[in-house]
Amino acid sequence: MHTEPWDSDLANASFEINSSHMNGGTLSMTAEAEYAAVPINVAVNGIKYDAVVEPRTLLVYFLREHLGLTGTHVGCDTSQCGACTVHLNGRAVKSCTVLAVQANGAEVKTVESLADGDNFHPVQEGFHEKHGLQCGYCTPGMIMTAVQLLETNPNPSDDEIKHALEGNLCRCTGYVNIVESIKWAAEKMRKG
Amino acid sequence: MFPASFGYIAARSVEEALELMAKHGEEGKLLAGGHSLIPAMKLRLQSPRTLIDLGTVPGLRGVRVDGSNLVIGALTVHTDVASSELVRQHLPGLADAASVIGDMQVRNRGTIGGSVAHADPAADLPVILTALNACFAVQSPTASRTLAVDDFFTDFYTTAMNSDEILTEIHVPIPPAGTGSAYAKLPHPASGYVVVSAGALITRQTSGTCASARIAIGGLGSGPIRAVATEMELQGKPLTPQMIAAAAAKAAEETEPVEDSYAGAEYKQHVATIYARKAIEAAVERAKG
Numbered sequence: 001m002h003t004e005p006w007d008s009d010l011a012n013a014s015f016e017i018n019s020s021h022m023n024g025g026t027l028s029m030t031a032e033a034e035y036a037a038v039p040i041n042v043a044v045n046g047i048k049y050d051a052v053v054e055p056r057t058l059l060v061y062f063l064r065e066h067l068g069l070t071g072t073h074v075g076c077d078t079s080q081c082g083a084c085t086v087h088l089n090g091r092a093v094k095s096c097t098v099l100a101v102q103a104n105g106a107e108v109k110t111v112e113s114l115a116d117g118d119n120f121h122p123v124q125e126g127f128h129e130k131h132g133l134q135c136g137y138c139t140p141g142m143i144m145t146a147v148q149l150l151e152t153n154p155n156p157s158d159d160e161i162k163h164a165l166e167g168n169l170c171r172c173t174g175y176v177n178i179v180e181s182i183k184w185a186a187e188k189m190r191k192g
Numbered sequence: 193m194f195p196a197s198f199g200y201i202a203a204r205s206v207e208e209a210l211e212l213m214a215k216h217g218e219e220g221k222l223l224a225g226g227h228s229l230i231p232a233m234k235l236r237l238q239s240p241r242t243l244i245d246l247g248t249v250p251g252l253r254g255v256r257v258d259g260s261n262l263v264i265g266a267l268t269v270h271t272d273v274a275s276s277e278l279v280r281q282h283l284p285g286l287a288d289a290a291s292v293i294g295d296m297q298v299r300n301r302g303t304i305g306g307s308v309a310h311a312d313p314a315a316d317l318p319v320i321l322t323a324l325n326a327c328f329a330v331q332s333p334t335a336s337r338t339l340a341v342d343d344f345f346t347d348f349y350t351t352a353m354n355s356d357e358i359l360t361e362i363h364v365p366i367p368p369a370g371t372g373s374a375y376a377k378l379p380h381p382a383s384g385y386v387v388v389s390a391g392a393l394i395t396r397q398t399s400g401t402c403a404s405a406r407i408a409i410g411g412l413g414s415g416p417i418r419a420v421a422t423e424m425e426l427q428g429k430p431l432t433p434q435m436i437a438a439a440a441a442k443a444a445e446e447t448e449p450v451e452d453s454y455a456g457a458e459y460k461q462h463v464a465t466i467y468a469r470k471a472i473e474a475a476v477e478r479a480k481g
Contacts, residue, residue: 036199091271
């Protein structure tokens with residue numbers, strides 16, 4: 001893996017993100033010297049990235065704008081709606097409320113990691129089978145939360161599903177079908 | 193939304209974080225899970241020039257028994273507090289409270305120390321930790337000390353910690369046999385923060401009378417309010433449903449809620465009688481074992 005030296009000329013810093021799967025898309029940014037950009041190493045969907053980020057970069061913008069992983073959505077941007085939910089070291093978190101620098105050394109999984117080629121993850125399949133979405137904006141976050149729920153509780157009750165989804169808002173009022181989707185996925189995963 | 197620009201330093205030890213705090217003074221701010229601080233920074237309510245990250249300091253996470261206390265590292269996230277076998281066994285009221293904070297994603301990041309140090313008047317943990325008679329271990333560059341919960345929450349978003357101190361551990365006495373604890377909460381329907389909540393720690397004699405009680409009410413003041421007169425009155429009384437209901441009503445009377453945009457004072461005080469009763473009832477049930 002190729003790693004660029006950290007550019008110390010922060011008055012007009014430019015940086016590259018490097019990974020074994022990317023051709024080093026160059027992004028430039030400026031930062032005052034006292035707010036020095038910080039080098040981070042993050043594994044996203046199994047690929048290790050070295051990057052240099054401004055400390056105020058939120059994880060969701062790092063994923064979307066720096067890595068081009070736009071499956072993770074920005075909804076409310078105030079830690080309420082859960083559209084930005086990703087897994088950080090195996091746990092569902094709201095990536096609009098995590099700094100990219102806090103993910104240094106961590107493993108991140110986004111909705112893009114779920115499907116295996118053309119084969120959807122059972123939770124994705126469940127949302128398709130049970131019409132768990134209308135506009136689809138909240139769906140990546142819903143799915144990432146549901147995946148974590150089913151990892152810890154393979155046979156959740158309706159109430160347990162609702163409790164787990166407390167931090168994910170759907171403004172198409174599709175909650176009934178979302179719960180059905182997750183139950184469908186749970187059953188499929190239990191059957192193996 | 194982005195926070196204003198800031199510098200970031202990942203601390204490697206509590207000592208280093210203390211040095212960095214001394215160096216940056218009021219322009220520095222400690223970062224734990226960031227689930228109060230980062231939203232406040234995104235709204236530009238806070239604009240520290242330097243964030244000192246405690247998340248990178250080893251040894252601040254986890255729950256252990258130390259003598260007669262349960263010791264919880266300040267950086268332990270709510271999910272881990274709620275699911276800890278030690279917490280569930282000895283301090284079920286704390287597990288109650290940790291499991292109703294925010295939502296699953298918030299509980300996966302937010303920390304017990306961050307919540308305590310932030311001292312939000314609508315937070316859950318200060319209330320139950322008051323009922324549980326917790327102590328807070330804090331460290332300064334020159335000394336360590338422990339602060340009792342009754343002296344800790346001094347005002348809105350204000351604690352008895354000095355600006356050069358870091359909260360490292362929460363110490364909670366392991367209650368004697370025949371004791372139960374519980375937490376009950378009316379959450380705001382939109383934010384999930386406390387409208388009114390109550391925490392109770394009740395030790396029950398085998399005869400069914402109350403050996404001792406600690407009761408705290410949340411959401412109705414600048415911090416948790418201990419219902420001291422109610423606690424004293426309950427001592428030696430039979431823990432009947434009537435007695436519990438009377439105690440809950442008295443505990444609510446010990447508060448002086450003020451009206452806000454969500455609810456009036458009279459309503460809040462009424463709701464306090466209900467949630468105090470729920471907490472005391474649940475604590476008594478658990479005390480029966």
